[in-house]
Amino acid sequence: xxxxxxxxxxxxxxxxxxxxxxxxxxxxxxxxxxxxxxxxxxxxxxxxxxxxxxxxxxxxxxxxxxxxxxxxxxxxxxxxxxxxxxxxxxxxxxxxxxxxxxxxxxxxxxxxxxxxxxxxxxxxxxxxxxxxxxxxxxxxxxxxxxxxxxxxxxxxxxxxxxxxxxxxxxxxxxxxxxxxxxxxxxxxxxxxxxxxxxxxxxxxxxxxxxxxxxxxxxxxxxxxxxxxxxxxxxxxxxxxxxxxxxxxxxxxxxxxxxxxxxxxxxxxxxxxxxxxxxxxxxxxxxxxxxxxxxxxxxxxxxxxxxxxxxxxxxxxxxxxxxxxxxxxxxxxxxxxxxxxxxxxxxxxxxxxxxx
Numbered sequence: 001x002x003x004x005x006x007x008x009x010x011x012x013x014x015x016x017x018x019x020x021x022x023x024x025x026x027x028x029x030x031x032x033x034x035x036x037x038x039x040x041x042x043x044x045x046x047x048x049x050x051x052x053x054x055x056x057x058x059x060x061x062x063x064x065x066x067x068x069x070x071x072x073x074x075x076x077x078x079x080x081x082x083x084x085x086x087x088x089x090x091x092x093x094x095x096x097x098x099x100x101x102x103x104x105x106x107x108x109x110x111x112x113x114x115x116x117x118x119x120x121x122x123x124x125x126x127x128x129x130x131x132x133x134x135x136x137x138x139x140x141x142x143x144x145x146x147x148x149x150x151x152x153x154x155x156x157x158x159x160x161x162x163x164x165x166x167x168x169x170x171x172x173x174x175x176x177x178x179x180x181x182x183x184x185x186x187x188x189x190x191x192x193x194x195x196x197x198x199x200x201x202x203x204x205x206x207x208x209x210x211x212x213x214x215x216x217x218x219x220x221x222x223x224x225x226x227x228x229x230x231x232x233x234x235x236x237x238x239x240x241x242x243x244x245x246x247x248x249x250x251x252x253x254x255x256x257x258x259x260x261x262x263x264x265x266x267x268x269x270x271x272x273x274x275x276x277x278x279x280x281x282x283x284x285x286x287x288x289x290x291x292x293x294x295x296x297x298x299x300x301x302x303x304x305x306x307x308x309x310x311x312x313x314x315x316x317x318x319x320x321x322x323x324x325x326x327x328x329x330x331x332x333x334x335x336x337x338x339x340x341x342x343x344x345x346x347x348x349x350x351x352x353x354x355x
Contacts, residue, residue: 017079021071030067033057033077043081044172056080089118091132094125099161099335103138104170104328106131106148107163109337112314116153116162131164139166151175152183152268159340160187160319165327173327178268184323187263187273188339190309190316190346191282192294194251194259201281207234208280216246218276222269231289232271234279242269244276252350253300258285258309260347262320274315285346286312301353308349316343 017037025032030052034045048057055063058078097109108127115122118129131148132139139148149165151174165171177183195202197210207220223239225231243266251259259282263273271290277283278290285291286309298306323334339347 017081019077019079021073021075021077023073025071025073027070028067029057029064029069029071029077032071033079037079043079044168046172047168051079051081089128089132090124091136092124092129093133094130096127096130096134098134099337100333104165104167105163105174105326106135106166107161107322107333107335110154110159110162110319112157112159112340112342115156117150127162127164135166149174151178154319155271155274155315155317157314158317158319159337159343161322161335161337162319163322163324167328170327174324177324177327181265181267182324183268184321184334185265185268185319186321187265188249188318188320188343189261189263189273189277190285190312190343190350191259191261191277192257192285192291192296193282194248194256195246195261195280195282196248205280206236211245214248216280218244218246218280220276220279222272222275232269232275234275240267240269242267242272242276244273246277246280250347250351252305252353253297255300257296257300258350260350273317284315284317285309287315287317289315291315301350305349305353308346312342312346314342316346318343 019033019036021032022036026035030045030049033048037043037048049067051057052065052067055065056079057064058080059075064077097111098106099109100107110116110127115126116128118126128148128150135148149171151165151171152162154160154162163174165174195216197214202208202216207218209217211217220234220242221236221239222232222242223235225233245264245266247262249260249262265272274284274287274290278292283291283294285296296306296309318339319337320339321334321336323332325331326333
């Protein structure tokens with residue numbers, strides 16, 4: 001249970017919030033506060049941890065700075081909830097394709113070439129810079145700062161759908177869904193060759209199997225490459241479990257030298273689709289990191305289509321479908337984004353070559 005102190009109508013922003021520990025509390029302070037703080041306070045556990053470390057959580061006027069502190073039923077804690085700080089990242093007026101937006105969330109169709117989050121070498125021109133300008137004062141704050149909450153990312157040269165939190169409560173709820181792998185994410189990719197259950201090479205490959213309907217399942221562990229820290233690699237006794245499923249939508253050429261595939265993620269690891277498709281021998285067209293030296297043969301699809309495929313300047317990957325439960329309203333949401341122009345042109349050329 002909780003109540004604002006001193007009838008502060010602005011609590012929790014800029015005021016004090018009193019939290020009383022209820023029955024059968026968790027064994028440590030941070031967990032107990034996360035349970036007892038009211039939902040409308042929009043204080044995630046990560047933000048509560050920062051407040052504890054900063055001395056903003058008090059019992060009997062004394063700051064409690066250890067999140068592992070034991071708590072007891074009936075104890076009262078006063079939380080000094082400061083005003084949301086402005087983020088240091090510069091807001092930039094960059095056009096965005098907004099698919100959907102409300103007070104807590106925004107769904108964006110990210111263009112090719114845009115980095116999601118500022119990082120060394122990319123401090124401007126990112127999605128976060130654009131969102132700070134677009135959302136402005138509608139950002140109620142994530143982690144104590146007025147900033148968008150990034151819960152997942154797609155590579156700079158991958159296009160497609162991203163959901164971003166505008167409030168702490170949305171950030172917490174979305175992060176939980178991504179952690180539980182309940183978010184529906186389907187990608188479209190153009191790959192070398194056409195994965196087939198009739199291929200004995202795939203049948204004998206470790207981590208590769210086929211499910212009913214000819215769906216290719218790739219299940220491995222992924223970890224950083226031992227010699228190139230910018231890459232990920234398939235491993236077996238370390239790293240993180242990763243599962244990708246793949247369905248061939250269209251195959252191109254005689255013989256089949258390329259295909260449009262649908263990929264969906266049971267897990268979401270860095271570069272997962274790109275690494276898994278390369279592992280299966282069907283690397284993404286245009287992927288300079290994992291695609292290898294395989295080329296689309298002109299004899300199979302004609303010179304024009306082959307030249308377009310072999311000169312494609314990025315990995316041909318698009319986050320086409322995104323579905324999740326709205327973390328505040330409970331509404332089921334699903335969004336789709338059509339292929340961007342460059343991939344649509346590539347697919348049309350390959351499709352036309354086989355006509």
